[in-house]
Amino acid sequence: xxxxxxxxxxxxxxxxxxxxxxxxxxxxxxxxxxxxxxxxxxxxxxxxxxxxxxxxxxxxxxxxxxxxxxxxxxxxxxxxxxxxxxxxxxxxxxxxxxxxxxxxxxxxxxxxxxxxxxxxxxxxxxxxxxxxxxxxxxxxxxxxxxxxxxxxxxxxxxxxxxxxxxxxxxxxxxxxxxxxxxxxxxxxxxxxxxxxxxxxxxxxxxxxxxxxxxxxxxx
Numbered sequence: 245x246x247x248x249x250x251x252x253x254x255x256x257x258x259x260x261x262x263x264x265x266x267x268x269x270x271x272x273x274x275x276x277x278x279x280x281x282x283x284x285x286x287x288x289x290x291x292x293x294x295x296x297x298x299x300x301x302x303x304x305x306x307x308x309x310x311x312x313x314x315x316x317x318x319x320x321x322x323x324x325x326x327x328x329x330x331x332x333x334x335x336x337x338x339x340x341x342x343x344x345x346x347x348x349x350x351x352x353x354x355x356x357x358x359x360x361x362x363x364x365x366x367x368x369x370x371x372x373x374x375x376x377x378x379x380x381x382x383x384x385x386x387x388x389x390x391x392x393x394x395x396x397x398x399x400x401x402x403x404x405x406x407x408x409x410x411x412x413x414x415x416x417x418x419x420x421x422x423x424x425x426x427x428x429x430x431x432x433x434x435x436x437x438x439x440x441x442x443x444x445x446x447x448x449x450x451x452x453x454x455x456x457x458x459x460x461x462x463x
Contacts, residue, residue: 248299248313249314251292255288258317258318260322260451261318261322261450261451261452262329264326265326265330287357287358294353298349299313307347318452321354323351323410324355326450326458327408327435332359335359336405339406340365340404341355341364341404341407341408342404342407343408344407344422345409345413345418346367348376353388357384366389368390368392369392369393371392395422398425403428407431408433409433409434409435410434410435430462432460432463433460434460436456437457445461446458446460447459
């Protein structure tokens, strides 16, 4: 198994994503003073423990096709934290967030570590992946809910302040049923190539990958 990265190494690798999101928020709200968020003190140690579990489980369960730990941190952790930072300023304390098709936990788990106050639900219908998510939640002592079924089977009354989508099968369909889970006035965040809608509330380039963007829609 690949060597686990330290908290300091992870902090270095995700720094460009955190810096880019902070700069974007400062530009968006320059008239209201600094928008720089205070990161949880245990964020990077928690990410290191998360990475350790991901690498160990990935040796027998296909959680990600990426095997290199540094690339996992940049592609999965970094992009998720970028999305989390961009959503953070739009979500009140205690807001609810649903991560559709969470897989290895992206972007939902890094967002939970970034914002421990949020009520995050990870929806993952594949049993082995859901078991992995439960193990991360248990090991890191998180309050995150794992919903081990398809989102379409959730009670119709369940709505969330934000819904995230990243690298899910059939993105167009996922956007439809994911969007149905957004509460009135809530947010839908899509990480990927864009869904063709010409008018998201915000469209932002994700650092390091020219083809990857974050689109945020206000419902």
